[in-house]
Amino acid sequence: MSSEDVLKNASTLASYNVLLQVMFRMLTFLLNAFTLRFVSKELIGVVNVRLTLLYSTIVFLSREAFRRACLSAGTGTGHNWRQIINLLWLPLPLGVLWASLLVYVWLWLLEVPDPQAVPHYGPAVGIFALAAVQELLAEPLWVLAQTHMFLKLKVVAESLAMLAKCILTVALVVSAPEWGLYIFSAAQFVYTGFLVLCYAVYFMRFLGSDDADKKYFPVHTVGDLLPCRNKGEPLIDWTMARLTWSFFKQSFLKQILTEGERYVMTFLNVLSFGDQGVYDIVNNLGSMVARFIFLPIEESFYVFFAKVLERGRNAKKQKQEEVAIVAEVLECLLKLVLVIGLIISVFGYAYSQLALDIYGGSLLSSGAGPTLLRCYSCYVLLLAVNGVTECFVFAAMSQEEVDRYNVVMLGLSGSFLLLSYILTRWAGAVGFILANCLNMSLRILHSLLYIQRYFQGSQWRPLQGLWPSPALLLALGLSAVITAISEGLFCCDSGWILRLVHIAVGAGCLLVVLVTALLTEHKLVQFVRTQLLSRYTKKDT
Template sequence: MGSEDVLKSASTLASYTVLLQVMFRVLTFLLNAFTLRFVSKELIGVVNVRLLLLYSTLVFLSREAFRRACLSGEGAGRNWRQVINLLWLTFPLGCVWGVLLVCVWWWMLQAPDPESIPHYFPAVGLFCLAALTELLAEPLWVLAHAHMFVRLKVIAESLAMIAKCLVTVVMVVSAPQWGLYIFSAAQCVYAGILLLCYVLYFVHFLGSEEAKEKNFPFHRITDLLPSRVDREPLLNWNLTTLTWSFFKQSFLKQILTEGERYVMTFLNVLNFGDQGVYDIINNLGSMVARFLFLPIEESFYVFFAKVLERGQGVRNQKQEDVSIAAEVLECLLKLVLLIGLIITVFGYAYSHLALDIYGGELLSSGTGPTLLQCYSCYVLLLAINGVTECFVFAAMSKEEVDRYNVLMLGLSASFLLLSYWLTWMLGGVGFIWANCCNMALRITHSIIYIHRYFLQSEYTPLWGLRPHSAVMAVLGISAGITTLSERMFCCDGGWVLRLAHVAVGAVCLLGVVTTVFLTETRLVQFIKTQLLPKYTKKST
């Protein structure tokens, strides 16, 4: 598959995944707004912080390293039989992590009051079971992702998420006294349907004419089980050692990604009610980052990993591949930077109104608006870091990954200490500022790596971090106008004044988008041809 074909496939995957994540976040957004009317913020804190932290930790530590290693290019020694054998190690590894984490969650952490939050101990076990169920689909997920089965990912995750939402809504309305059982059952349904969709798809696909046309490496569903063929080694040693390097990195990355939840869970700096409010605002603030930036990062990591040979300098790569990789990186940096700046500018002036509409006085009073305003600034750093790291991780050699692990260890330790100190001083806002400091350091490292990587070439993809001066001017004017509008119209003057505030923001946003369209023509062309492929004509 040539570079242009890989780019087209990765762009299509990113586009559909963005649409999928938009649907997910909208459903989750509506679901949280609904459940806030029926359950306490303490219960939400236990579910969204304590139990989902268990789920994400188990799943991430068990599969992230395998995904990054097995989705690397041919230079990693691609042999699909050995890849599948390696991927099946995710489940036993998940079982080991599950036993350890459940013991910690049961006996080392303070259990919530059983009167107000019942069924905590069974819920921990059920969330662990749901995570292990999702891990069973990992070999199929990697196969589908590597071969760009876009529809499978969209349909499977859509059905699973819709089922989870339906189960939650029905049980919250009909049996709210079940407490944590509601969310445990919904999570198990999500994981089960996800696994079922992947299994049914490959049962139908393997052996079909489509599989033969695509020269798919497997022919029967039993071929996807671990086995040894033609006296080959069971595992590819290079791929296994690369996985180990990523595993050490993933452990540290998980601490950095979920650091504030670990601090809240293990150090008890906030009570369950405050944890619930913080998590709701965190999810609301990171909505765009999750449904837009994360799919772009995941999809274009696949692109960079396939186009560039890992560990090789820019002079040792095919120059056509280097050229297209540099162009894509520059456009992606410009895209996420502009989106992040827009969120930062308009998020500051509309945080109070958004929380008042979403959760009423429960969220709009107290520190809620301040938390969301700070998070709007953090989103800008999240956007840049996601793209820079997806390139860096795809280009690094095994030795460079190992060296980066040492840096990540230092970042993890400093982040946890800074989180604890700032939270003790500032409350929930301290978590966000600690995240900002950590993200800024990671971005600095990635920028230095990218600069050195392209230093001996004619390409300068980091110019994507310099938006047009006209765009910056319009953003500055919009920031001033919307801040003044908030003071005049929001948020105690009734719906008419609120609508006036929204109208002012809409006009300013239209001005920003128009300016971007007129000045950033190269970026607009990239979006039209790569990120919106279904709207372009197919080449004949």
């Protein structure tokens, strides 16, 4: 497959993933707004912080390293799929081990919530752990689907699973709110069960079909998906296993960075369960755009960079026609997320209080909620840039460079946890966001230096064309001033008529910004039109 074909498939995958994440976040957004009317903020805090952290920790530590290593291998000539599938079954026993260890920690070493306010905590911990292990059953199928660009499978599977989770949650919250944590535990277990079932059904129908033969699919029967050993061959590819180990050490540190504030809240008790609930709701609301736009782009274009670039070789030692495509894609991606991040930061400041008031009422719009969301709007800008830069860096690094970066990640992890604790004691929940901003800035700096070294000596300079046009920066600056004045005049203690005026002012400013971008950022607009938007209407090939 040529680099142009890989780019087209990665762009299509990014578009589908964006669509999927939009739907997920909207469903979660509506589900949280609904459940806030029926359950306490303490229960929301335990579910969204304590139990979700248990689930994400088990899943991430068990599979992330395997995914990165096996996606990098892809369909390369140096690896065979029998050994890759064998390696991909290792996350399951690893998940059981992590689940056993972490369930003990969650039940016996952490503070147990008040059973009157948050009932059924013990069983909920066990069910969330089982749900995490259950999801790992689909890991070989997920990697096969991603590597061979089964673009619609992930969308359909996760959509059906999320729909089942939301329906069950709403039904139980309305009919049996006294069940407490049982409601959310059962919903999570159903979600992972549907996910595994969808992947299993698809591959049972696909394997052995004419379509599979036409695509020269490397797996022919359902039995080939199970671990086994070919005669005369090692059970697994040990080169890939060593790369997996390097990624595992990095994944452990990345998990601390990604979920650092939850670990601090969970293990250091710097916030009450109620305050954790409010912070998590604001955090989810603030990161909604980042998650459904930036994360899918990062995941999809990591596949592109990993398949086009040869690890450990700088731009001068790669195929020059492929490096040209990579440099152009990297430049356009960075500018795209930079512009989106600036828009979110500008408009997020003036509309944070209104958004929280509409979403959760005075429970969220009073107190520290608006300040949290304003700070998070600025943090989204850093989050956007870091996602793309690390996406490229992790795809281009050699195993030795990955190992060295693990040391950097260790220092960043330690400094982040220390900063989180100190700043939270000083500024409350806002301290988490300040610590994240400082940490993310250091990660971006490291990645930018790597990218500069990577292209040094070549004719490409993808970092030089990042800044938006002066006209666009002027439009953003004026929008920031106008919307801030509008918030002071029309929001948010006034009636709905004045609130609508404030919304109209923001809509007008946003329209001016978008038109300015269309008129001045021609290369970026062309990239979005040809590589992202057009993929929604095209069928898979």
